[in-house]
Amino acid sequence: MSDWRPRRFWTEVTVVETDIGHGIVLDGRPVKTPAKAPVAVPTRAMAEAIAEEWRAVEKIIDPSAMPVTRAANAAIDKVAIQFDEVAEMLAGYGGSDLLCYRAEAPEELCDRQRLNWDPLLEWAAETFGARLRLAQGVMPVAQPPEALERLRTATRDQGVFQLTALHDLVTITGSLVLGLAVSRGRIEADRAFDLSRLDEDWQIERWGADTEAMATAEIKRGQLKDAANLYAMV
Structure with a gap:
């Protein structure tokens, strides 16, 4: 069985302003939800918290250690729809x-x-x-x-x-x-x-x-x- 897990591929994490909210980019690439929607959150504070979670990743991406990112994903992919x-x-x-x-x-x-x-x-x-x-x-x-x-x-x-x-x-x-x-x-x-x-x-x-x-x-x-x-x- 493969033990493949997503690994860190980026150097820089940046918060950016978009027309739908505050986004997060990894070396210029926007962070997206599991459903492939762009992560755009309503406040700068939340965006900075998400950015800090991505900056803290050392080698392996561990969603359990990224509660604000997971919450943003849930809000965009699930709660907004339902x-x-x-x-x-x-x-x-x-x-x-x-x-x-x-x-x-x-x-x-x-x-x-x-x-x-x-x-x-x-x-x-x-x-x-x-x-x-x-x-x-x-x-x-x-x-x-x-x-x-x-x-x-x-x-x-x-x-x-x-x-x-x-x-x-x-x-x-x-x-x-x-x-x-x-x-x-x-x-x-x-x-x-x-x-x-x-x-x-x-x-x-x-x-x-x-x-x-x-x-x-x-x-x-x-x-x-x-x-x-x-x-x-x-």
């Missing part, structure tokens, strides 16, 4: 938001959820006019249609690159409220990740941690921080 579908999928998280589902016991966990999650739900109510209902256990609770519609509007009121970042902020945490809170600067990505894992961390305190699960969690934490950084750039 914007409505992606926005609607993310808005759907509002109907089953993690922060609304509370433990019935023990009291210590219930208190922890209330102390940490209630302020974010109150923020969503004040910011978007979306007051969500709480439920105990895993049985679904119907959310007020007007609250869901306001969260849908907030989700759709994004640019393509913002929606790309919001996708990870929401899907990694399992919470539209947490994703929007990070995007609006209400909380940092690290804090949002900890809040999304409140139940898991409570269990770890009592029964101990699984090394493999913790390693996976830290990978997701890094991905969430990458998404927050991307949103801030655009």
Whole structure:
């Protein structure tokens, strides 16, 4: 089996202005997405971040080490083409938001959820006019249609690159409220990740941690921080 992998072929990486945004060129050749579209991003800051990722390549191109480039590719090749579908999928998280589902016991966990999650739900109510209902256990609770519609509007009121970042902020945490809170600067990505894992961390305190699960969690934490950084750039 061939072990061929793309290798560095360029010497100079430059950010250029184009009629569709800020582009990146390698020795004069434009960087393109996997679908062969030119990489053109909305801000200079994002373009410079992509350029730095290409400058950092030593021999082998490793996409896993290039989060801003991968996000730009996803935005151009996927999200721009399926914007409505992606926005609607993310808005759907509002109907089953993690922060609304509370433990019935023990009291210590219930208190922890209330102390940490209630302020974010109150923020969503004040910011978007979306007051969500709480439920105990895993049985679904119907959310007020007007609250869901306001969260849908907030989700759709994004640019393509913002929606790309919001996708990870929401899907990694399992919470539209947490994703929007990070995007609006209400909380940092690290804090949002900890809040999304409140139940898991409570269990770890009592029964101990699984090394493999913790390693996976830290990978997701890094991905969430990458998404927050991307949103801030655009």
